Amino acid sequence: MIPLRIHTHHSLLRSAVAVKSLVEKAAEYKLSALAITDYNSMAGFVQLAKACKENNIKPIYGVYLDDPQKPEQYICLLAKNREGYNDICRLITSRKLQTDFSLGASIRGLSSNLFAFSASPEIVESQNNNPFFFVELIDSVYYKKQNKILFDYCEKHQLRYIVSPSVYFLRKDDFILYQVLNAMRIKGTVENLEPEYQHNDLWLKNPSDVEKRWQKITGASENTELIAEQCSVDIELGKYKFPEFQLPDGEDAYSKLYGICSAGLSKRKTIDRQKANERLLYELSVIKDLKFLDYFLVVWDIIESAKKRGMYFIGRGSAANSIVSYAMGLTGVDPLEHDLYFERFLNRGRLSPPDIDIDFSWKERDEIIKYVFKKYGYEKTAMICTTVTFRGRSAFREVAKVYGFSDREISKFSKFIPWTSAANLPEIHNLYPESRNLPFDKEPWKSIVLLASQLGGYPRHLSIHPGGIVIAPDRITNHVALDYAQNKGLGLVVTQTDMYSIEDLGLVKIDLLSQRSLGVLKTTLTMLNEE
Numbered sequence: 192m193i194p195l196r197i198h199t200h201h202s203l204l205r206s207a208v209a210v211k212s213l214v215e216k217a218a219e220y221k222l223s224a225l226a227i228t229d230y231n232s233m234a235g236f237v238q239l240a241k242a243c244k245e246n247n248i249k250p251i252y253g254v255y256l257d258d259p260q261k262p263e264q265y266i267c268l269l270a271k272n273r274e275g276y277n278d279i280c281r282l283i284t285s286r287k288l289q290t291d292f293s294l295g296a297s298i299r300g301l302s303s304n305l306f307a308f309s310a311s312p313e314i315v316e317s318q319n320n321n322p323f324f325f326v327e328l329i330d331s332v333y334y335k336k337q338n339k340i341l342f343d344y345c346e347k348h349q350l351r352y353i354v355s356p357s358v359y360f361l362r363k364d365d366f367i368l369y370q371v372l373n374a375m376r377i378k379g380t381v382e383n384l385e386p387e388y389q390h391n392d393l394w395l396k397n398p399s400d401v402e403k404r405w406q407k408i409t410g411a412s413e414n415t416e417l418i419a420e421q422c423s424v425d426i427e428l429g430k431y432k433f434p435e436f437q438l439p440d441g442e443d444a445y446s447k448l449y450g451i452c453s454a455g456l457s458k459r460k461t462i463d464r465q466k467a468n469e470r471l472l473y474e475l476s477v478i479k480d481l482k483f484l485d486y487f488l489v490v491w492d493i494i495e496s497a498k499k500r501g502m503y504f505i506g507r508g509s510a511a512n513s514i515v516s517y518a519m520g521l522t523g524v525d526p527l528e529h530d531l532y533f534e535r536f537l538n539r540g541r542l543s544p545p546d547i548d549i550d551f552s553w554k555e556r557d558e559i560i561k562y563v564f565k566k567y568g569y570e571k572t573a574m575i576c577t578t579v580t581f582r583g584r585s586a587f588r589e590v591a592k593v594y595g596f597s598d599r600e601i602s603k604f605s606k607f608i609p610w611t612s613a614a615n616l617p618e619i620h621n622l623y624p625e626s627r628n629l630p631f632d633k634e635p636w637k638s639i640v641l642l643a644s645q646l647g648g649y650p651r652h653l654s655i656h657p658g659g660i661v662i663a664p665d666r667i668t669n670h671v672a673l674d675y676a677q678n679k680g681l682g683l684v685v686t687q688t689d690m691y692s693i694e695d696l697g698l699v700k701i702d703l704l705s706q707r708s709l710g711v712l713k714t715t716l717t718m719l720n721e722e
Contacts, residue, residue, distance in 0.1 A: 192398040192405075192412040193419040195226045195308070196267055196327070197358040198255065200649045201235040204376035207360040207368040209649070210235050213395070214242035216361055220398055224419040226251035228267045231286050233279060233672045234578070234650075237692035240426055251422045254279050256286060258294035266298055266309045266318075267327070267355075269422055275304035276424050283672035288684065306418050308353055310334075310341060319348060325418070326352040328411060330401055333390045342408070353418070354401060354411040359393040366391045368645055374593035381593050431544060431697045434571065434664040436488035444484035448515070449475060451491055455518035459525070466527055470514045474533055478515065481537065483545060486699055489567075489662065490547055491519045493701070496562050502555045503709045508548045509536040521549070543694065548658075548702040552710035560660065560703055564683065567662045574676055575659035575693055575700055576685040579651045586613040586643035594639060604629055604636070613647030616640040655685050658704035661693055670696055 198206040199213060210227070217225045225248060227239055236252050243250040257265040270276040286292050298314075301307055301321055309315060310327040318324040326345050328338045345352050360369040367381075373388050374381045405411045438447055452475070456467050478484055497504050498520070506521035512531040516522045526533065537545050551559055564572045581589070584605050591601045607626050608619065617640055619626045631640045655676045663670055671693070673684040686693060693700060 192354060192402045193222065193224050193226075193251075193415040194356045194358060194395065194398065195251065195253070195269065195353065195415055195418060196228050196255070196355040197226060197395070199227050199229055199235050200372075201227075201232050202230040202255070203232075203650055203652060204372045205230055205359065207365045207372055207645075208358060208395075209361075210238040211242050212361055214239070214246050214248060216395055217248055218246040220395075222248060222398060224249035224251055224422070226253045226269055226419075226422075228253040228255040228269075230255050231257065231283055232687055233283055234653075234687045234689075234692075236426065237428070237688060237695045240428060241695065249419065249422070250424075251419060252276055252279065252424055252426075254283055256282060256294060256298075259286070259292060261294075264294055264311045264313055266294065266307055266311070266314050268301075269306040269418065270424050271304050271306060271323075271422050273424055273426075275302065276426065277669045278302045278305055280668045280670070280672045283687070284668050284674075287672070287674045306422070308355065310337060310355075315341065315344065315350075319350065324350075325414060326350050327355045328352050328405075328408070329355050329357045330396070330404065331357060331390060331392050333392070351414055352408075352411060353414045354405045354408070356396060356401065357393050358395045361395050363391075363394050365394065368642060369393075371590055371593055371642055372646075372649075375589050379593070380595050382595065427697060428695050429542075429697060431482060431699060432664050432670070433483075433486050433699050434489070434567065434662055436485040436492070444488060445475065445479055448478075448484055448487055448491070451488075452515055452518035455520055456514075459517075461528075462525060463527060467514060470527060470533070471518065474513055474515050474537075477533075477537060477539060480539060481541075483537075483699075486545065486701075487515060487519070490521065490549075490701060492566070493559065493563060493703070494519065494521055494549065496566075497551065497555075497559055500555070500558065502551060502559065503713045504549055504551045505709070506547060506549050508546060510545070510547045512536040516547075521547070544699045546702070548704055550704050550706040550709060552713055553705040553707045554710045554713075556658070556703060556705040560683065563660060563662070563703070569684075570666050570668075571663045573661055573667050573671075573673055574683050574685045575656040575661055575690050576653045576674070576676075576687060577656045578689045579654050581613050581643075581646040581649050581651055583611040583613045583616055583619070583643075583647075584608045585651065586646040587616060587640060590639050590643040590646070594635065613644050616644040653685070653687070656690060658702045659690055659693075659700045660703055661686065661698045661700045663698060670698060 199208045199210050200206055227235055239250045251269055253269040255267050268279055270279055306323050308325040308327045315326055326341050370381050402412045452471055510516045511522040511524045512526050512533050513536050514526050588601050588605050607629055609623050620629050630636055671686045671688050674687055676683045676685040
């Protein structure tokens, strides 16, 4: 039996399962494959791929897709191949971005690149003619009645079915953590949780035990293995993906970038021409070998657009070590004069892509972001999300809150918790002077901090990266799913994966950052010129 429905902590505040711990447990059970199906999210796909590779387990990429108007209606989708992976990304994006999204309409005529299963009666009925659909029989005592009804329906209509573990926590003892997270999500207390959160057997059980319980239901376990065998997706981690910069016929990226840099250096009056050209040719050879010519041309295009708009900007960080950056006008520091080491920015042995940060005035940055979206295509461009995780103070506050303590009571203690990992909470009185008088060795605080300490690193919610923007060579939903960014009404979209997973996927980001000081400087100079 292969578990095909597992919700991880990327189903925000719904599950107590961390991806890495999940795969380690799967290895302990000697599983050959497993799937994650997070709620309307693929944020954990990259973590799953990396962890499964380390443990020689096949990753199966899936999603739990529900209807926003009728959340009890859902379908789980599993990618059979790369096209199925793309389909999942697109469906999640539709679910997140379309205000009139309808699950029933979206899954009508599902792709043959996807396996699907559900226990929702309306969905089961609508998928009767889908040869890749299975009815879900949930391995839980709380679903016995539902399973009997669905099994009889399958027998009557000759439908295939699978046994599903429906995992929300990893071990039996994690049930209380699962309840705590869901109490946070619904802004309630653990004591007053609805019956649906009292199901204490939704943990990852030993597959052999599950098989024994379902051995009389022919095919329930075997069909999970059949599905797992036919799912094979390579998401090509580490293979860089960047769009080709559009050039006139007959002109190539190397010649274009060389011409830009040569023209730029000719305007620098104090530079040593011979040394500058030698350094330029060397840097361009490295950039070409690493296949980042188009990346630098896109950066050049962005700063040229900013210049035409009269914007103030400056490139910073290790990009200032590059004479290409200097020649393009990205930076104003001569790396030869200051003996700056190019290899700190980019070299043939570096595994990560170049990291270029461009600061704009806080008043103008949004305008340049809109330019990038318009120039390179809304279907190819997105801002990058950042995952806000629980730290010591936030974990303590939120756990205490779901146990019924008021903000006033919580603040008496939380103000003495420094900026630290949640894992430090049980011993915090021994670690920090300001925390030495906290009564965390006495109940109820002892139990609260013990639970809070387990939330360290768990995603709390998604936000937007300060300036990271990514441009894909094709539709960005062929790589990641998207969500809306709550950003000043711009209506921009963000990736569901954070910057680390974006880099693992080979998508190259550019940081377009907002600097208040540049805005103040421009305003000041404008006022002086007016006088």
